[in-house]
Amino acid sequence: MNDQIDKTTEWVCDKCRQALVPQKVKVRYLDGNFEVDLLKCPTCHMVFISDELAMGKMLEVEKGLEDK
Amino acid sequence: MDLDQLLEISNQCIHSEPPVCVASCPVHMDVIAFVSEVEKGNFSGAYKIMESKIPLSRLIGKICERPCEKTCVRSHAGGSIRIGELEKSVITFGYSAPKKPLLLPKNKGNIAIIGGGLSGCVAAIELDKKGYKVTIFEKSNRLGGRLWEYVSNGLEACDIEEELGMIEQKGIEVHYGIEVLEKTLPAYFERYDAIYLGTRTWSKSYVVDPHSFQSENPALFIGGYLQNPNAMTIESASSGKRAAVSIDRYITKASMTASREREGVFETKLHCTTDRVASVESVPLSASTYREDEAAAEASRCLKCQCDACIKACVHMQRFNITPDRYIRSICHNERIVLGNRTANTMINSCTECGLCKAVCPVGIGMADIIHATRESMVKRNKMPLSAHDFALKDMAFSQSDYFSLVRKQPSKEASKDLFYYPMIAFSAYARGLYKGSGKTGYLFYPGCQLSSTHTDYIGSIYKHLVGVIKEKDAMNDVGLFLGCCGAPADWAGRGDLMHDNVEKIRQTWEEEGRPTFILACSSCASTFAKYLPMIQTVSLWEIFDTYGLPEVDIKKGKRELCIHDACATRHDGKIHESIRNIVKTLGYSVQELEYSKEKTKCCGYGGLVACANPEQAEDFAADRIRESDPDVLVYCAMCKDMLVKGNKRAYHILDVIYANETDQSSPQKMPTLSDRQNNRKRLKRQLLKEIWNEEEEGSMDPTYDFTLHISDEITALMEKRFILLGDVEKVVANSLSRQERFFNPKSSDYLARLRIQNVTYWVRYEEAGRDITVKDAYMHRMEVVEG
Ligand code: SF4
Ligand code: SF4
Ligand code: SF4
Ligand SMILES: [Zn+2]
Numbered sequence: 077m078n079d080q081i082d083k084t085t086e087w088v089c090d091k092c093r094q095a096l097v098p099q100k101v102k103v104r105y106l107d108g109n110f111e112v113d114l115l116k117c118p119t120c121h122m123v124f125i126s127d128e129l130a131m132g133k134m135l136e137v138e139k140g141l142e143d144k
Numbered sequence: 145m146d147l148d149q150l151l152e153i154s155n156q157c158i159h160s161e162p163p164v165c166v167a168s169c170p171v172h173m174d175v176i177a178f179v180s181e182v183e184k185g186n187f188s189g190a191y192k193i194m195e196s197k198i199p200l201s202r203l204i205g206k207i208c209e210r211p212c213e214k215t216c217v218r219s220h221a222g223g224s225i226r227i228g229e230l231e232k233s234v235i236t237f238g239y240s241a242p243k244k245p246l247l248l249p250k251n252k253g254n255i256a257i258i259g260g261g262l263s264g265c266v267a268a269i270e271l272d273k274k275g276y277k278v279t280i281f282e283k284s285n286r287l288g289g290r291l292w293e294y295v296s297n298g299l300e301a302c303d304i305e306e307e308l309g310m311i312e313q314k315g316i317e318v319h320y321g322i323e324v325l326e327k328t329l330p331a332y333f334e335r336y337d338a339i340y341l342g343t344r345t346w347s348k349s350y351v352v353d354p355h356s357f358q359s360e361n362p363a364l365f366i367g368g369y370l371q372n373p374n375a376m377t378i379e380s381a382s383s384g385k386r387a388a389v390s391i392d393r394y395i396t397k398a399s400m401t402a403s404r405e406r407e408g409v410f411e412t413k414l415h416c417t418t419d420r421v422a423s424v425e426s427v428p429l430s431a432s433t434y435r436e437d438e439a440a441a442e443a444s445r446c447l448k449c450q451c452d453a454c455i456k457a458c459v460h461m462q463r464f465n466i467t468p469d470r471y472i473r474s475i476c477h478n479e480r481i482v483l484g485n486r487t488a489n490t491m492i493n494s495c496t497e498c499g500l501c502k503a504v505c506p507v508g509i510g511m512a513d514i515i516h517a518t519r520e521s522m523v524k525r526n527k528m529p530l531s532a533h534d535f536a537l538k539d540m541a542f543s544q545s546d547y548f549s550l551v552r553k554q555p556s557k558e559a560s561k562d563l564f565y566y567p568m569i570a571f572s573a574y575a576r577g578l579y580k581g582s583g584k585t586g587y588l589f590y591p592g593c594q595l596s597s598t599h600t601d602y603i604g605s606i607y608k609h610l611v612g613v614i615k616e617k618d619a620m621n622d623v624g625l626f627l628g629c630c631g632a633p634a635d636w637a638g639r640g641d642l643m644h645d646n647v648e649k650i651r652q653t654w655e656e657e658g659r660p661t662f663i664l665a666c667s668s669c670a671s672t673f674a675k676y677l678p679m680i681q682t683v684s685l686w687e688i689f690d691t692y693g694l695p696e697v698d699i700k701k702g703k704r705e706l707c708i709h710d711a712c713a714t715r716h717d718g719k720i721h722e723s724i725r726n727i728v729k730t731l732g733y734s735v736q737e738l739e740y741s742k743e744k745t746k747c748c749g750y751g752g753l754v755a756c757a758n759p760e761q762a763e764d765f766a767a768d769r770i771r772e773s774d775p776d777v778l779v780y781c782a783m784c785k786d787m788l789v790k791g792n793k794r795a796y797h798i799l800d801v802i803y804a805n806e807t808d809q810s811s812p813q814k815m816p817t818l819s820d821r822q823n824n825r826k827r828l829k830r831q832l833l834k835e836i837w838n839e840e841e842e843g844s845m846d847p848t849y850d851f852t853l854h855i856s857d858e859i860t861a862l863m864e865k866r867f868i869l870l871g872d873v874e875k876v877v878a879n880s881l882s883r884q885e886r887f888f889n890p891k892s893s894d895y896l897a898r899l900r901i902q903n904v905t906y907w908v909r910y911e912e913a914g915r916d917i918t919v920k921d922a923y924m925h926r927m928e929v930v931e932g
Pocket of ligand 3: 460
């Protein structure tokens with residue numbers, strides 16, 4: 077998934093007023109466990125996922141895992 | 145699942161069964177491929193096809209007795225395809241001399257061919273091809289035997305010489321002027337591994353197996369004239385070819401009989417008719433041979449006989465370009481995979497289980513049951529893709545929850561006494577029905593979840609009508625109401641576990657209510673009840689309307705024409721088909737029957753949860769049905785209407801027609817969204833409880849929010865496509881406001897928030913202006929992101 081992930085963004089965490097930073101984040105679905113670089117708030121750790129990523133690469137990986 | 149049994153079914157599929165012309169050709173020339181090339185004007189391609197099956201094709205192709213033409217299906221519609229003439233024309237325009245043969249080592253064995261006539265030459269050529277050292281012993285001074293009888297009668301001497309000359313060029317040894325006799329035969333057996341006898345006469349008569357051409361001497365094979373004096377040229381050639389196969393099997397010690405049932409002329413299981421075929425006369429010859437254009441025209445008359453009844457009828461098979469034989473094989477493959485991708489999953493979840501294939505198949509092969517069993521097996525093995533049916537199953541759980549589920553007896557006489565006054569009692573059949581309340585529930589009206597979702601406002605009126613008309617004729621039996629979901633989604637999703645629980649609940653209610661007859665308004669409910677609850681007596685609402693009478697509404701005379709789209713779940717229910725047609729005609733419509741109707745009706749695309757698992761495939765189904773129908777469509781299943789209207793076809797539910805609610809012709813029709821549907825079900829329960837049973841719900845189960853959502857049509861459409869409910873969006877927004885869990889974009893001033901609800905994370909991008917929240921995007925993912 078890494079190739080599709082933005083390294084910077086205009087979005088900031090509303091609560092912490094912090095710029096988002098890329099960091100290794102755990103994602104899992106069915107029997108799949110991955111670590112990917114995603115943008116997140118350095119303070120509260122909320123992870124940012126864009127429409128393109130969710131409905132693009134993530135969906136593709138989900139479907140791939142479902143057919144395993 | 146018993147995969148072997150499944151493969152057995154796939155073997156019965158006659159899709160790959162050859163046409164009768166090929167089956168009656170002793171060498172099985174691939175007529176369809178051949179005429180297709182001729183039609184395209186590719187004569188050399190056509191010649192290659194001839195050559196691959198017909199021995200000495202340049203000669204035999206001109207003189208074959210054409211048994212194929214005698215059986216040709218076209219014979220009843222303008223005359224048989226003139227395959228023989230086409231072959232002649234193809235030889236003329238498509239023949240090219242073969243490349244110099246490669247002289248490969250011939251070390252598989254030594255074979256003697258006694259008699260260099262037609263069958264002997266063919267046997268020699270075939271054995272040479274297979275890698276044998278072949279020697280021909282011919283008593284005269286030339287090869288070819290009966291072929292020479294055709295000189296100036298179909299063949300040119302020079303062509304025969306040229307063709308037969310190639311035999312020696314291949315490296316086959318030919319000894320002329322040598323007559324082998326029975327008494328000299330033993331010497332040949334010493335020198336050769338096997339002998340083919342293709343002479344015209346022989347002093348001793350041998351017993352010859354008509355299939356393998358092997359004689360009682362296992363190393364001696366006999367074909368041609370000697371084996372069958374009445375054989376046609378093509379049969380004689382075929383015998384040489386088949387004997388060569390036997391000799392090869394004999395020498396390599398392979399089975400003499402295995403998978404040879406269909407050598408030579410055989411009976412095909414394919415029986416094509418010309419019932420629907422327009423007659424076209426064969427193309428006359430303008431000279432002794434067809435010109436290229438004449439040949440192409442004649443070839444185009446070929447019907448390309450093949451069984452494709454199911455694939456023609458089903459856009460699912462079309463989309464996946466598959467027929468039941470291959471379909472079943474890929475299911476078996478999918479089921480057997482241990483590691484790796486189950487590539488057939490999407491296909492398996494794209495069948496609507498509509499049953500049409502079985503209804504049109506001449507041998508009765510149906511995919512619906514197979515697909516159903518496959519999905520159950522996938523679920524059991526935990527291999528069913530979660531996303532395929534998740535939304536539909538959650539929606540079913542909603543229907544089963546207290547938001548919608550409801551069972552009520554007919555309001556008692558005591559509770560209804562306020563209605564028993566004049567003129568009410570005189571004019572309202574419903575009030576009279578309540579007055580006759582017996583306390584015994586003879587009927588339970590079960591409208592089903594989908595009708596309740598999309599045709600909500602009819603349900604109360606129907607219920608009152610039923611109480612009125614039924615009690616009038618049958619004072620003993622009250623009419624109760626049961627709101628719920630029959631479980632069809634679970635059935636389609638292969639969820640035997642959920643199905644079982646649901647069926648058990650329905651059966652319990654039925655027992656508790658004293659085993660009433662269910663009045664069903666949904667065709668899917670009807671088939672679910674028939675399949676899982678056979679002990680419950682059911683009747684369709686349409687039959688009740690047809691026999692007890694319709695609600696009184698203005699019947700406008702002289703109305704338009706409608707075509708009826710029968711619900712696929714009612715395929716075998718002639719009573720429903722009849723009731724629907726009676727009702728529509730009573731209401732003054734004329735009916736146009738579609739080609740695919742009643743037991744051969746097509747699915748709208750909703751069946752099998754295809755609209756959930758593969759929306760594009762579902763759209764194919766709707767579009768296909770719409771293509772077929774010219775006038776507006778009448779349906780009697782809520783989902784059919786939904787699918788057709790979404791495909792931009794004007795469609796009416798029979799209730800729209802009964803209650804004279806055909807919407808304004810000029811305005812486009814609109815169907816409720818997925819969220820509307822859930823809200824409608826909630827609202828229906830609340831309304832009915834209040835209106836009919838005089839019960840107020842204690843406290844709403846719904847959360848209330850202190851913001852107002854604004855969602856454009858465009859975003860609504862996006863949410864529909866992504867199966868995102870308004871309620872989910874509300875939850876995300878509410879959570880983001882109360883906990884400030886959201887991102888902010890200083891440039892656009894938009895907020896972006898996420899919330900995981902059960903197994904899905906929903907995201908909403910919105911603009912906030914005081915209490916007004918304008919949604920700008922909504923999306924989701926199933927993957928779980930571990931924060932922290
Ligand atoms: S003409 Fe003869 S060789 Fe050709 S297809 Fe017919 S039977 Fe076969
Ligand atoms: S119509 Fe064509 S495919 Fe059918 S039997 Fe005749 S030649 Fe064969
Ligand atoms: S969609 Fe209907 S016709 Fe097509 S394969 Fe499935 S059951 Fe058969
Ligand atoms: Zn933060």
